[in-house]
Amino acid sequence: MHLHSGVFKGIIVVIIIIGVWGADMKRCLIVVDYQNDFVSGSLGFEKAKALDGCICEKIRECRKAGGDILFTMDTHGRDYLKTREGRSIPVEHCIKGTNGHCLYGNTAQEAREEDLYFEKSTYGSDALYEYLKTAAYDSIELCGVVSNICVLSNAVLAKTALPESEIKIDARCTASNDDRLNEEVLDVLASINVEITNRV
Template sequence: MNRLLVVVDMQNDFINGALGTKEAELIVGNVVNKIKEYQRNGDSIIFTQDTHFDNYLETNEGKKLPVKHCIKNTDGWEISKEIQKICNLKDHKVYEKVTFGSSELAKDLADGVYNEYSEIELIGICTDICVISNTLLMKTFLPEKLITVDAACCAGITPQSHKQALEVMKMCHIDVME
């Protein structure tokens, strides 16, 4: 079985920084263990990284969410140190993205880059924004693949919106492990 793990936006600003939550802090250990599992099995891992710039507050997103976060090359933009301790990011594809879903990932999906995988699993932050967006991109371009989200490795803006996003994904034929 050829599996792919997509780790979505496990960045400091979403864990304990500008937009951090206690729920996000609580999943870091689960995410680390999931990455280790994939490493042990020799499966592939890719990452997304929310990436904004100094003009963030002038963007459409910044006007609706006026909290500067994940500004490129800041500590908040960095992927969690706990993950970096077990995973050399230079060995993996990292998609920097300026919005919820990664347009570069979508292009790679359209070009068949990930067609070889029989299973794709997504984990990360925020369940209700970036995880759901990238999961639905995967489902759009790879409708016949088994696509799974591990709820124990995800956190949303609130516990309620996390649960709502999981329900929406289930309705879109995403397998949700709870």
């Protein structure tokens, strides 16, 4: 089959336009709460450990594409158990100044000083929301833990801050300590137009 030269040129133009648009997209990766206490510490679980390589891969891909890397950092004080969350989840975690508050594993090695860090004392980060409203990203990808709590909360904030932007989550790069809730939250996220990729 032979393409008419005009049709062929049209296809080439479309490919070039798509390529230029993709290159000009402003994008970021939000790594949610991938901290020692959520991976190997007081609230850690095996599936969280398994995400390290995938998250590192996402960070490198985003940097290569010229994107920004954002980290949310769950952050509590010594009075955590007296807070409303502490009464609901009575396990000390991510206490500022402790090793449990630090990023985990190879992901910690991939982090750079110039990356953006958002400390938060609750599930969603209001500072992240305010930043995203002014950042005008075309594409936002989230990864990290826990899928049905803080990943969900910050995905909703990202969608609220930038309703016309692409918001996506790679199912390989998030997890919960409850498999049923993990599957259910991916359904919920898909229902609010968050793109879920690589879901088995």
